[in-house]
Amino acid sequence: MVSKYEQSAPGARPEHAPADTLDAAAGPVPATCVPVANAAAAAPQVAEARAAYGQDTPAAMAGPAAGAALDPALESALRGAAEPGAAAPAKYCEINLARLQQLGMVTHDGGRTSVAEDFRIIKRPLLRNVRGGGSVGPIKHGNLIVVTSALPGEGKTYCAVNLAMSIAMEMDITVLLVDADVARPSVLKVLGLGAQPGLMDLLLSDKLELSDVIMKTNVATLSILPAGRSNKHATELLASRTMSALLADIASRYADRIVIFDSPPLLITSEANVLAAQMGQVVLVVEAETTTQHAVKEALRQIEGCAHVNLIYNKTRAFPGGDYYGYYD
Incomplete structure (x- = not known):
């Protein structure tokens, strides 16, 4: 069953930064194909998006093969080995919260803004599914929530970051934000942080632990797992037993983690x-007003096996006369 949250993500309104800029980041993209069983009507929009995404660029095939050994310099940096020129492990990062607030995003000190209220409404049913509130019990791996879109530029990274920030405000929950867009990672860019080793490096090396690549932040209840280096076998790595074991570990290790x-x-x-x-x-x-019904239907068809799907209607126009009819001062 698909439930629809007709909540806007106000960061895309004219008075804030456009959400599509938060999904834009340079990076190689592995060659893949799109199932086209009933996607003919969406083909022109998909083709244009693939070209813009760099999907058909031969240079996108860069990256080590699955199972390749981790680069020694990178491994020594992660392990903190005392080698000349080896960098210290990236275990902590400072997020510029004032910058995020200026971008119109959710922050702990940002006050009761319209965007904060939107994501309070959006997160509540997701958290109920985790906790098993109401007549439905807790769902399996309900604390693993993926944010995606049919096409690039719809604001998925904007929504993922804001959702993570909003959930991190809960009194009894910690949040791990994972940049799983390994083709074009943008979470660190949105947060104003430099590239770091992450998910792909973890899947490629049996010498790394999750704790080696997770970055704690100045938001005490929020940690980040970067995408790491690109790899032409990203799909196979994400579908591997190693990834399944990692997800099971992440989902069960900490009962209070989303x-x-x-x-x-x-x-x-x-x-x-x-x-x-x-x-x-x-x-x-x-x-x-941009994504076609055909594209949405094809995206939903691809995830029809997922039992708990929710929609965010993003980049809607503000109500005339001010947000929430002047509710805020």
């Missing part, structure tokens, strides 16, 4: 479909 995955678009790469199949909950971001 994990938010920023995923690639469903109609552009195959990684998103692989990720969604392993999640307890899926959040599909739809750009208002």
Whole structure:
């Protein structure tokens, strides 16, 4: 069953930064194909998006093969080995919260804004599914939530970061934000942070532990797992037993942890479909007045095996006369 949250994500309104800029980041993209069983009507929009995403660029095939040994310099940096020129492990990072607030995003000190209220409404049913509130018991891996979209530029990274920030405000919950858009990672860019080793490095090396690549932040209840280096076998890595074991470990190790995955678009790469199949909950971001019904239907068809799918209608126009009819001062 698909439930629809007709909540806007106000960061895309004219008075804030456009949400599509929060999904834009340079990076190689592995070659993949899109299932086209009933996607003919969406083909022109998908083709244009694939070209913009760099999906058909031969240079996208860069990256080590699955199972390749981890680069010694990178491994020594992660392990903190005392080698000349080796960097210290990236275990902590400072997020510029004032910058995020200026971008119109959710922050702990940002006050009772319209965007904060939107994501309070959006997160509540997701948390109920985790805790088993109401007549439905807790769902399997309900604390693993993937945020995706049909096409690039719809604001999925904007929504993933805001959702993570909003859930991190809960009194008894910690949040791990995972940049799983390994083709074009953008979470660190949105947060104003430099590239770091992460998910792909973890899947490629049996010498690394999750704790080696997770970054704690100045938001005490929020940690980040970067995407790491790109790899042409990203889909296979995300579908591997190693990834399944990692997800099971993440889901069960900490009872109070919610994990938010920023995923690639469903109609552009195959990684998103692989990720969604392993999640307890899926959040599909739809750009208002831009994404066609055909594209949305094809995206939903690709995740029809997922039992808990929710939609965010993003980039809607503000109500005339002010947000929430002047509720805020």
